[in-house]
Amino acid sequence: MTQEQEMAENRRKNEGGWTSAATLSRALPFIQRHAGAIIVVKFGGHAMSTPELTADFARDIVLLRQVGVQPVVVHGGGPQIGSMLSRLDIKTEFKDGLRISDMETVGVAEMVLSGAINKAIVSAINCAGGRAVGLSGRDARLITAAPKAEGLGFTGVPIATDTRVLTTLTDDGFIPVVSPISADENGDGFNINADTAAGTLAAALGASRLMLMTDVEGVMDKDKRLLTDLSRQDVQTLIDDGTAQGGMIPKLTTAMDAVAGGVEAVVILDGRRAHGLLVELFTDEGAGTLIHA
Numbered sequence: 117m118t119q120e121q122e123m124a125e126n127r128r129k130n131e132g133g134w135t136s137a138a139t140l141s142r143a144l145p146f147i148q149r150h151a152g153a154i155i156v157v158k159f160g161g162h163a164m165s166t167p168e169l170t171a172d173f174a175r176d177i178v179l180l181r182q183v184g185v186q187p188v189v190v191h192g193g194g195p196q197i198g199s200m201l202s203r204l205d206i207k208t209e210f211k212d213g214l215r216i217s218d219m220e221t222v223g224v225a226e227m228v229l230s231g232a233i234n235k236a237i238v239s240a241i242n243c244a245g246g247r248a249v250g251l252s253g254r255d256a257r258l259i260t261a262a263p264k265a266e267g268l269g270f271t272g273v274p275i276a277t278d279t280r281v282l283t284t285l286t287d288d289g290f291i292p293v294v295s296p297i298s299a300d301e302n303g304d305g306f307n308i309n310a311d312t313a314a315g316t317l318a319a320a321l322g323a324s325r326l327m328l329m330t331d332v333e334g335v336m337d338k339d340k341r342l343l344t345d346l347s348r349q350d351v352q353t354l355i356d357d358g359t360a361q362g363g364m365i366p367k368l369t370t371a372m373d374a375v376a377g378g379v380e381a382v383v384i385l386d387g388r389r390a391h392g393l394l395v396e397l398f399t400d401e402g403a404g405t406l407i408h409a
């Protein structure tokens with residue numbers, strides 16, 4: 117068969133094309149529902165473990181923007197900070213999922229997050245045809261930080277936000293990409309957990325959804341079965357009875373605070389699998405664990 121004959125034959129059959137068109141058409145009511153909405157997407161350090169996953173993520177974000185959603189990306193990079201600290205021979209410890217950060221550690225965290233990772237995500241989104249702008253909690257006083265607790269050094273929490281820089285960007289079609297490193301009133305840098313920063317910004321922006329992309333399918337019960345739907349009370353129980361541990365704790369407290377702060381729903385989903393964002397937003401079934409008020 118010549119190439120022309122093959123193309124003609126494919127056009128006659130084209131089963132795949134009709135299936136794709138049907139999928140697109142079924143997405144229409146979902147696209148209409150989310151058009152104009154602000155959706156904060158937290159991209160975790162584990163979820164960006166390969167360039168392919170980052171590229172797939174970037175395409176999904178650009179697609180969201182293309183269909184009228186206003187995505188705001190907040191990123192982590194815990195494993196990447198960990199490997200830089202070990203290359204520099206600096207020991208690191210966690211308490212309840214948060215890195216205990218002295219001045220040297222927060223310096224490394226800022227270099228890795230606001231430098232390398234932020235720019236890699238911005239680049240990936242721009243290569244996918246978007247207009248991404250990288251910034252951190254420091255920029256335009258987006259997030260003002262304070263110490264989380266006595267003895268945790270420069271491990272911070274957000275105490276105030278000024279989201280005007282984000283709305284200025286989203287109103288003009290840009291996609292903000294935010295590193296969670298922030299400063300206090302004196303300009304001292306603080307290491308804020310990326311889930312916490314994303315939750316605070318989602319509430320401050322009045323986002324309709326907060327999507328936390330991680331390295332598990334979602335929240336698991338004691339038998340490692342995926343929990344698909346949780347109320348705030350259910351989430352509290354999972355923390356109290358020890359079902360949720362380590363990095364899942366800041367995710368769940370963030371989810372509870374975000375829904376209490378007016379975010380309609382928080383979704384914890386698998387960032388290791390391509391297109392989870394689209395499955396969650398544009399299909400009936402959704403993906404991962406949905407947490408609501």
Ligand SMILES: Nc1ncnc2c1ncn2[C@@H]1O[C@H](COP(=O)(O)OP(=O)(O)O)[C@@H](O)[C@H]1O
Binds near residue numbers: 194330337359
């Ligand atoms: N009940 C639970 N369900 C799912 N994951 C849990 C649970 N308890 C603890 N975890 C851990 O939380 C991790 C996700 O948090 P974290 O490592 O901080 O991810 P990220 O880098 O994406 O923010 C999972 O890999 C898992 O090991």
Ligand SMILES: CC(=O)N[C@@H](CCC(=O)OP(=O)(O)O)C(=O)O
Binds near residue numbers: 192193272
């Ligand atoms: C205080 C604190 O724990 N900060 C985090 C910031 C990065 C982060 O949250 O990254 P992931 O989302 O990939 O875990 C850290 O130093 O690891």
